[in-house]
Amino acid sequence: MKTHWPLDPNVIYLNHGTVGVTPTPVLALQQAIRDEIERGPSQFLLRAQSGLCGCPTGVPTRVRDAAKAVAAHIGAQSDDLVFVDNATTGVNAVLRSFALGAGDEILLTDHNYGATLRTAQFVARERGAIVRTVTVPYPRFDPDELVTAVASAITTRTRIAVLDHITSESALVFPLAELAAVCRQRGVSVLVDGAHAPGVLPLDLPALGVDWYSANLHKWACSPRSCGILWAAPDRQRDLHPPVISWGLDQGFTAEFDWVGTRDVSAWLAAPAGFEFLNSLGLDHVWRHNHDLAWTGAQHLADRWGTALGYRESDIGFMATVPLPAAAGSTPAEAARLRDALLFTHHIEVQLHAAHGRLWTRISAQVYNEMADIERLAEAVAAGLR
Numbered sequence: 001m002k003t004h005w006p007l008d009p010n011v012i013y014l015n016h017g018t019v020g021v022t023p024t025p026v027l028a029l030q031q032a033i034r035d036e037i038e039r040g041p042s043q044f045l046l047r048a049q050s051g052l053c054g055c056p057t058g059v060p061t062r063v064r065d066a067a068k069a070v071a072a073h074i075g076a077q078s079d080d081l082v083f084v085d086n087a088t089t090g091v092n093a094v095l096r097s098f099a100l101g102a103g104d105e106i107l108l109t110d111h112n113y114g115a116t117l118r119t120a121q122f123v124a125r126e127r128g129a130i131v132r133t134v135t136v137p138y139p140r141f142d143p144d145e146l147v148t149a150v151a152s153a154i155t156t157r158t159r160i161a162v163l164d165h166i167t168s169e170s171a172l173v174f175p176l177a178e179l180a181a182v183c184r185q186r187g188v189s190v191l192v193d194g195a196h197a198p199g200v201l202p203l204d205l206p207a208l209g210v211d212w213y214s215a216n217l218h219k220w221a222c223s224p225r226s227c228g229i230l231w232a233a234p235d236r237q238r239d240l241h242p243p244v245i246s247w248g249l250d251q252g253f254t255a256e257f258d259w260v261g262t263r264d265v266s267a268w269l270a271a272p273a274g275f276e277f278l279n280s281l282g283l284d285h286v287w288r289h290n291h292d293l294a295w296t297g298a299q300h301l302a303d304r305w306g307t308a309l310g311y312r313e314s315d316i317g318f319m320a321t322v323p324l325p326a327a328a329g330s331t332p333a334e335a336a337r338l339r340d341a342l343l344f345t346h347h348i349e350v351q352l353h354a355a356h357g358r359l360w361t362r363i364s365a366q367v368y369n370e371m372a373d374i375e376r377l378a379e380a381v382a383a384g385l386r
Ligand SMILES: Cc1ncc(COP(=O)(O)O)c(C=O)c1O
Pocket: 017, 018, 019, 086, 087, 088, 089, 112, 113, 115, 116, 164, 166, 167, 168, 169, 193, 195, 196, 216
């Protein structure tokens, strides 16, 4: 498996979830697309990619073609799907387009990604709205308790909830359909941050009962960076604008997002190849390997370090977060020191953070990882404590 990835062979890479890693065959395809662009840049970008200067009638643009191919992997119609640079851009598009008045509430959980929280705070500050934060039951996670907590945090002023599909630091899979149902019953719109979901969870976006779904393909769906997607239910597209306004203004949802100024679209156009790469490995094999390694790896680390996991196997996908022993420290500075020592002394790249009064590591399991990688991490941390 390692031969399919351009990773430095001297580093144990347990951090796939952070910014993704692009498989070599997908990078090669992206380069071929770049070469094609450079043979006639204005023709490619202004005609074939965007149709801005005219496309033969009835011929979809290259971006629309790619959107159609991606949509087929996530149960969506391509007209409801646009590319964005990353999940953050999709979240910004929705929150900054959404009509909020003074005193209206945006509902988040305390496990939302930091950039999403800041976007909500920015929008709330501009409109005089309020960010209300639900506490996720954690470290002992219970999906039913989470649904109850979200339901009880909804007030008559709640307009929109921003919910993770898979959380960032805690790596938990949220019961999204149940959460969406609770919000819908109370007239609350739902924006999903699905940054980690494509390539991990089987997706049928329209069936989730949410209003918008912003996600990354450059993490687990193996596309090149920067490639995110934003799906919007048909009745939520009219007032939705990209953070960068360009020629497509008022020309419709896909026209607004498909051209946001001159840019390198090769990652978007290569995105279908990421899904095809996963298919070529066998989706079932990938799922079993990655999920089993994340779960058994997390159990192994907790055993080695004498700590406990507060979630069940069904609460995670391809990542798992494990508490470190109390002796490892508890502050962000201690987390940064240990992260550096793991990388620069032990050649292990892994996410490590301080939260809830202790340190945690989040392991990512991709097909290029094996149990020996996790054992190296277990031993490196244990050795540092001896
Ligand atoms: C849950 C979640 N949302 C959003 C993001 C942001 O992704 P990006 O930087 O690609 O926009 C991340 C990044 O790790 C994430 O974990």
